[in-house]
Amino acid sequence: MTAAETETPLSAPLDVGFDYTRSVGPVLGRFVNALRERRVLGVRGDDGRVHVPPVEYDPATARALTEFTDVADEGTVESWSWVAEPLDGQPLRRPFAWALIRLDGADTSLLHAVDAGSPAGIRTGMRVRARWADEPVGHIRDIVCFVSTESPPGDPAPAPAPPPVADRAEGDPVSTVITPIHLNFLHSASPEESRYLRGLAEGKLLGQRCPACGKVYVPPRGACPTDGVPTTDEVELPDTGTVTTFCIVNVPFLGQRLKPPYVAAYILLDGADIAFLHLVLGCEASEVRMGLRVRASWKPREQFSTTLENIAHFEPTGEPDAPYESFAHHL
Amino acid sequence: MTEVAVVGFAQSPNVRRTQGTTNGVEMLVPIFTEVFEQTGLSTKDIGFWCSGSSDYLAGRAFSFIAAVDAIGAFPPIHESHVEMDAAWALYEAWLKIRMGEVDTALVYGFGKSSAGQLRRVLALQLDPYVVAPLWPDSISVAGIQARMGLDSGRWSEQDLAEVAARSRRDAAGNPFAQVSGDTDAATLLDAPVVADPLRAHDIAPVTDGAAVIVLASAERARDLVERPAVVTGIDHRVDSPALGSRDLTRSPSTELAGRAAGVGTDVDIAELHAPFTHQELIVRDALGLGDGVRVNPSGGALTGNPMFSAGLVRIGEAARQILAGNARRTVAHATSGPALQQNLVAVLERG
Numbered sequence: 188m189t190a191a192e193t194e195t196p197l198s199a200p201l202d203v204g205f206d207y208t209r210s211v212g213p214v215l216g217r218f219v220n221a222l223r224e225r226r227v228l229g230v231r232g233d234d235g236r237v238h239v240p241p242v243e244y245d246p247a248t249a250r251a252l253t254e255f256t257d258v259a260d261e262g263t264v265e266s267w268s269w270v271a272e273p274l275d276g277q278p279l280r281r282p283f284a285w286a287l288i289r290l291d292g293a294d295t296s297l298l299h300a301v302d303a304g305s306p307a308g309i310r311t312g313m314r315v316r317a318r319w320a321d322e323p324v325g326h327i328r329d330i331v332c333f334v335s336t337e338s339p340p341g342d343p344a345p346a347p348a349p350p351p352v353a354d355r356a357e358g359d360p361v362s363t364v365i366t367p368i369h370l371n372f373l374h375s376a377s378p379e380e381s382r383y384l385r386g387l388a389e390g391k392l393l394g395q396r397c398p399a400c401g402k403v404y405v406p407p408r409g410a411c412p413t414d415g416v417p418t419t420d421e422v423e424l425p426d427t428g429t430v431t432t433f434c435i436v437n438v439p440f441l442g443q444r445l446k447p448p449y450v451a452a453y454i455l456l457d458g459a460d461i462a463f464l465h466l467v468l469g470c471e472a473s474e475v476r477m478g479l480r481v482r483a484s485w486k487p488r489e490q491f492s493t494t495l496e497n498i499a500h501f502e503p504t505g506e507p508d509a510p511y512e513s514f515a516h517h518l
Numbered sequence: 519m520t521e522v523a524v525v526g527f528a529q530s531p532n533v534r535r536t537q538g539t540t541n542g543v544e545m546l547v548p549i550f551t552e553v554f555e556q557t558g559l560s561t562k563d564i565g566f567w568c569s570g571s572s573d574y575l576a577g578r579a580f581s582f583i584a585a586v587d588a589i590g591a592f593p594p595i596h597e598s599h600v601e602m603d604a605a606w607a608l609y610e611a612w613l614k615i616r617m618g619e620v621d622t623a624l625v626y627g628f629g630k631s632s633a634g635q636l637r638r639v640l641a642l643q644l645d646p647y648v649v650a651p652l653w654p655d656s657i658s659v660a661g662i663q664a665r666m667g668l669d670s671g672r673w674s675e676q677d678l679a680e681v682a683a684r685s686r687r688d689a690a691g692n693p694f695a696q697v698s699g700d701t702d703a704a705t706l707l708d709a710p711v712v713a714d715p716l717r718a719h720d721i722a723p724v725t726d727g728a729a730v731i732v733l734a735s736a737e738r739a740r741d742l743v744e745r746p747a748v749v750t751g752i753d754h755r756v757d758s759p760a761l762g763s764r765d766l767t768r769s770p771s772t773e774l775a776g777r778a779a780g781v782g783t784d785v786d787i788a789e790l791h792a793p794f795t796h797q798e799l800i801v802r803d804a805l806g807l808g809d810g811v812r813v814n815p816s817g818g819a820l821t822g823n824p825m826f827s828a829g830l831v832r833i834g835e836a837a838r839q840i841l842a843g844n845a846r847r848t849v850a851h852a853t854s855g856p857a858l859q860q861n862l863v864a865v866l867e868r869g
Contacts, residue, residue, distance in 0.1 A: 196537050201577050207646065215647050238763060240648045246758050266669065266766075268661025269714035274638045276653035285658040287762050296762030298649055298662075306714045311669050327648040350651065366651040368642065372577035372634045377539045408587055409543040415561060415590020417547065 196381040197493060201374035206367045208353060214243045217255055220360045223325040227317070229258045229293050236294035240327075258292035260317040261336060265289050265296045269306045275369070278332050279344045284309045288333060300332040302344045308335065318343065324352045325361030379407035379418060384493035386423075390485060394459055396420040402460040426483035426498070428456040429509040431517050435472045448472045454481060454501055455517050462517055465495070469502030478508035522615045523739035523746035523869050524841070526553035526732035527834035532696040532822030535632040536726040540576035541584035542628030545728035550588060553624070553732050557742045561590050564732075565620025567597040568611045570604030570627040571826045574639050585628060596620070603627060604729065605791075605829035605852030605862050611733050612752055621735040627827030628728035636724050636825070643855050645759055656856060657713045657721055663766040663857045664796040665715045672767050675715070678795040679703035682719035682820060689817025696723050696822040719820075722793035727824025729831045736869055747837035747848070748869040751779030754852075754862035761857060772804035772851065772861040779849075779863045781805050786845040787812045789832040791852045793819050800858060801851055811849075815839070829853065833864055840868050 211219055214230060218241050221228040230241035231254040239258055244251055267286040273279055278300040286309070287296035302318070303309035315333040323329035331346040353363040376384060379395055383406045386393035394405030395418035402411065403422050411418050433452035436445075450472050453462035467475050469484070481501035491497045528549040538544035554560055567589060571582045582599045589595065600606045604627025611623035640656035667673045680703045689698035706719045713721070739746035755771035755778075758764055788811050792798035798820075802813060814820075816835040819828045829852025836850035845868075852862040 198537075203577055209647060211647065218648070238760070240760075242760060242763070246760070246763060265762075266662045266666045268658045268665060268716070269711075270655075270658055271713070274635070274653060274655055276638075277655075278652055285654055285662060287662055289762075295760065298654055298659075298761055299652065311665065327651055364647060364651075366646065370574070370577060370634055370639060372540075374577065374633070375537060375539055375630075377544065380539075409539070409541075410547055410587045411590065412587045413590055413592040415547070415550070415588060 194378070194381065194385070196376050196378050197384055198373050198375040201372040202369065203372070204367065204369035206351060206365050208363050208365050210363055211361070212243070214241050214252070216360065216362060217241070219325040219327070219364060222327070222329040223323045223361060225260070225319045225323060225329070227258050227260050227290055228255050230255055237292060238295045239290055239293040239297055256292070258290045260290065262288045262290035262293070262315060264301065264309065264311055264313045264315060266311055267301065267309050278328070278347070280347070281344055283332065283344070286315070286333065288315060299330060302332045302334050302340050304340055308338075320346060320349060322349065324349050326350045326364050377409045379409055382421070383407055387495060387497050388491050388493045390488065390491060390497065392424040392426060392456060394422045394424050396422050403458060404461050405456060405459045405463065422458065424456045424458050426456070426485070427504060428454045428459070428481060428501070429514050430467060430475060430477060430479040430481060431455050431462045431514045432477060433467065433475050435475075450475045452501070455514055460517065465498065466500035467502065468500040476508065478511060478514065480504045480506040480509060519616050520618055521736035521748055522612050522733055523736050523748045524731055524833065524837035524866065525734045525739050525742045525746050526556040527730070527838050527841070528552035528556070529694050529729040529827070529831055529834065530727050531694050532725045532727045532824055534696065534724060534726070536630060538630065539584075540578070540630045540633050541581055541587070542571065542630070542728050543585060543588045545628055545726075546585060546588035546626060546730070549728060549730045553730050557732050559622065559732065559742070564622050564624045565596065566611055566614045566623040567595055568607040568623065568625050569599045570602050570607040570830065571599070571629055572601055574642055575629045575631060575633065575825055577634055602826070603829035603852050603854050604827050605833055606754065606854070608731060608733070608830060608833060609752060609754060609862065612749060615733060615735050621738045623733045624730065625733065625830065626728065626730040627830045629825035629827060630726045631724050631825045632726050640856070649761070657716065659761065659856045660721070660794040660797070661713050661716045664720065664794065667767045667796050667799070668715055670767060673796055673799050675707060676703055677799065678720055679706040681795040681798050682706055685814060685817050685820040688815050689821035692817050692821070694822065695817045696725055698817060698821055716794070720795040722819045722823035725822050725824045725828075727822065727827055729824065729827040729834055731830060731834050731837070739869060743841060745841055745843055746869040747840035747866040749864055750867045751865040752862070753778035754860065756860040759859065766857055767800065769800050769804040769858050769861060772801050772858065772863065775861050775863040776805040779865050781849050781863060781865055783808065784847055785811045785849050786847055787815060787836065787839050788849040789814055789816060789818070789836040789851070791819050791829045791832045793823050793828070793853070795820065797853070797858055801861070805849065805851070805863065807849070829862065836864070836866050840866055
């Protein structure tokens with residue numbers, strides 16, 4: 188067994204998020220704008236059934252539906268399930284029920300939260316009414332939750348902050364809903380990548396050679412992409428190499444750390460068969476060229492961790508350029 | 519048109535957590551080797567590759583591209599991907615062979631469900647305008663479905679516990695299963711509810727895993743294995759995404775797919791993809807499977823539910839029973855989406 192297999196692979200939290208902005212169109216647009224006025228709208232299907240939330244097309248005939256009708260903000264629990272530990276983003280921060288609620292005047296049910304205190308506080312057939320947000324914005328979350336009509340909670344659950352709202356001209360209807368989505372993962376590096384990252388923490392560049400084709404990959408891969416076999420033989424590579432291709436970054440963007448213009452380049456380390464992306468600094472951007480010989484400029488050792496950022500950038504060695512033929516097949 | 523047969527099947531162990539990456543390479547390399555040993559084929563012999571996986575599970579874009587490393591895709595291969603359970607990748611591969619474009623295909627699915635909070639990630643399968651912004655998790659949605667059947671008398675807590683107990687006992691004979699044990703319904707019912715009305719035994723475990731199936735034209739299949747499992751019917755249908763407009767205690771899409779695939783009454787074994795106990799009862803009913811049909815001898819998804827391959831595993835298990843000579847005619851079912859929204863049914867027969 189190799190050292191790579193006996194060491195625990197590295198992992199780290201990976202938090203991804205994006206505020207989805209969605210145009211609501213003519214049907215859902217009517218629905219969310221009504222919510223802003225604390226009204227619930229349904230749409231009548233070809234069979235006469237009233238769908239809440241409204242559907243854009245009849246589920247049976249596929250005809251575009253246009254006949255809107257108001258339904259009550261009060262209705263009956265059709266079925267429910269209990270959430271003992273609410274998850275991030277759910278409507279309530281204390282235990283609650285999810286329920287399918289048939290609002291009076293509707294023929295389909297709406298899925299929403301019921302602030303019921305405990306499973307004993309809800310049952311199928313129970314009457315509930317909407318608890319509206321203090322300041323509706325035109326979003327499903329304008330309904331904070333539902334509560335029992337007979338015995339609403341004495342201590343209403345604190346409502347989370349309202350969703351973000353898209354800019355629009357004064358008096359215009361809501362045409363976009365914004366939904367922030369945030370997910371949390373534990374990202375794991377492969378055993379080979381972990382070995383490479385731990386090598387970087389010691390100032391070493393570790394690649395691996397495919398036992399079938401002999402190619403050296405840095406960073407190493409779990410499997411050779413050409414042969415589909417695990418890469419096993421470890422190879423320590425020097426911190427010198429050749430620029431195979433590059434681009435001059437002139438465009439500013441969010442999170443940019445350097446002032447343009449600067450050069451992002453593919454660097455083929457001496458002895459490697461695959462180039463990786465890094466910065467080339469230490470000369471004018473206009474002087475960077477294909478075949479330029481470069482060396483890593485490492486950060487001070489006390490700043491090292493398990494990252495390629497230990498190399499601040501690459502800079503020219505001053506050697507003569509590598510001939511094109513020496514790297515042409517790595518482009 | 520060309521008939522299509524399953525000639526190879528392998529799966530990784532179903533586990534709560536792997537240390538591997540979300541691109542599945544570590545799980546896929548050994549099972550590719552396994553199906554090549556079963557069939558005598560090699561990478562170069564495969565006419566078409568198709569996979570099922572999800573970026574939402576991996577937490578990054580184009581995660582399936584990295585999985586292609588496990589293939590050794592040089593010279594370039596003919597490849598496709600579905601952001602669904604790999605049972606639907608198998609459907610695509612089946613079409614390619616039916617059309618005579620290729621005569622072999624390899625289908626694989628993988629998922630590292632443990633990388634994120636699975637039941638929360640799955641909330642994003644719901645309508646993105648008026649449902650997903652509330653983050654209804656997959657277990658809660660299934661709980662609402664289960665209670666509808668409990669309230670209406672279509673099933674009882676006892677019925678659900680019987681499904682779980684049988685699945686766990688069967689899984690004891692499945693070396694890949696995550697959950698197994700010699701238990702009975704009474705013992706299981708002693709446990710508390712965890713997501714009222716559901717108990718832990720009603721809910722499939724969170725599983726990391728991968729699976730692979732090799733398909734071949736019926737003609738080619740006869741040269742590769744002794745008893746190919748011919749796909750005599752396959753179809754998939756979808757129900758409305760509006761949960762509140764469906765009768766959640768029934769599955770019209772499974773019923774339609776089953777009828778189109780020609781399930782009929784002559785069935786030895788059925789492998790049904792039911793991540794919740796009550797869903798097995800719904801699917802069984804929709805397919806019209808009688809008491810004589812052996813359901814989920816593998817233990818089913820309730821004993822190991824590798825996201826994006828658990829449906830493919832059902833087809834693999836149904837085929838394995840024919841490849842091994844244990845059955846003559848089997849049915850496989852795969853599901854995708856909340857509360858059995860989309861369903862695929864395949865019928866397999868000894869060639």
